[in-house]
Amino acid sequence: MEGNIEVLKGAIALIGxxxxxxxxxxxxxxxxxxxxxxxxxxxxxxxxxxxxMFLGIAFTEALAxxxxxxxxxx
Amino acid sequence: MDQLILASxxxxxxxxxxxxxxxxxxxxxxxxxxxxxxxxGFTRTIILFFLAAFVVVGLLYFGLRKRRMVPSKFGxxxxxxxxxxxxxxxxxxxxxEGARYVPYLTAIFLFILVGNLFEVTPLINFPITxxxxxxxxxxxxxxxxxxxxxxxxxxxxxxxxxxxxxxVPIGLRWLVxxxxxxxxxxLRPFTLxxxxxxxxxxxxxxxxxxxxxxxxxxxxxxxxxxxALVGIPWFALGLGIYLFEIVVSVLQAYIFTxxxxxxxxxxxxxxx
Numbered sequence: 001m002e003g004n005i006e007v008l009k010g011a012i013a014l015i016g017x018x019x020x021x022x023x024x025x026x027x028x029x030x031x032x033x034x035x036x037x038x039x040x041x042x043x044x045x046x047x048x049x050x051x052x053m054f055l056g057i058a059f060t061e062a063l064a065x066x067x068x069x070x071x072x073x074x
Numbered sequence: 075m076d077q078l079i080l081a082s083x084x085x086x087x088x089x090x091x092x093x094x095x096x097x098x099x100x101x102x103x104x105x106x107x108x109x110x111x112x113x114x115g116f117t118r119t120i121i122l123f124f125l126a127a128f129v130v131v132g133l134l135y136f137g138l139r140k141r142r143m144v145p146s147k148f149g150x151x152x153x154x155x156x157x158x159x160x161x162x163x164x165x166x167x168x169x170x171e172g173a174r175y176v177p178y179l180t181a182i183f184l185f186i187l188v189g190n191l192f193e194v195t196p197l198i199n200f201p202i203t204x205x206x207x208x209x210x211x212x213x214x215x216x217x218x219x220x221x222x223x224x225x226x227x228x229x230x231x232x233x234x235x236x237x238x239x240x241x242v243p244i245g246l247r248w249l250v251x252x253x254x255x256x257x258x259x260x261l262r263p264f265t266l267x268x269x270x271x272x273x274x275x276x277x278x279x280x281x282x283x284x285x286x287x288x289x290x291x292x293x294x295x296x297x298x299x300x301x302a303l304v305g306i307p308w309f310a311l312g313l314g315i316y317l318f319e320i321v322v323s324v325l326q327a328y329i330f331t332x333x334x335x336x337x338x339x340x341x342x343x344x345x346x
Binding site: 048051054055057058059061062065066068069072 | 098162166167265268269271272273275276325328329332333336
């Protein structure tokens, strides 16, 4: 079993990335869901809402992407 | 293409079910100098970098060369792209003052768009924005612009109101100020660069793994027999991801430009 420390490290990094993806997954769901509700209520505001939705997604997504980069660094 | 051939030699098609390169870095690092001018060695990434710049200049030149009452089809595409950045991003986000920043926003939008779309261009297949140097540099340019505007318009009050916001209850001011300080001056450029970089790295990795595995398994049919059918789902999934990556490329160029505009706007209209 010796020499498997690299494998173990890779496995832990995988788990870390999985954990990092949970929060942003929920967050993006909330952002998009609420944006759809808003667009359905006021279709005339759809353009503004879509821009704001992409902004919200971009900010939320950053955490998952940092996790993804750390997975390769680790 | 060399990378794919390299991977097919390493890939153990008899025992594995998917071909992964031994080290992910070899998909992104092209250290072979193709030609050099003086001390500057041109690797594949640098050549693609200049190619992207020339493509952008060429698109703008040939799209806007003859301004006619009824533009050609190509001209309509270019004009609608420019109009999208001008009205959809600059004026929408920054307001009437946004006209000053239209050239910068147009430049980064088109450059990132072309650089991202290299990922799904046949025979190139490499997004230059998946090398950290390029998104990092673009993010630093945006950072310098919004910090300069912030200090230029609001003088020293820009820094002072950031660390000591007047609209927050006094007990919490130091905490909010600290968070704002770190977020504006450290996290903004960092996340701006990492967002683009990580998206393109993820896309390039998925495309290479899936399409590469598909091709390698299917082409190994004479050796491994029916096991070559493993390549079909990989190839099909790869084609699906291929379409998805076109959307991601456009969306990431849009988001980078949008966030640059938002950051510039937060410096132009600095009222806390």
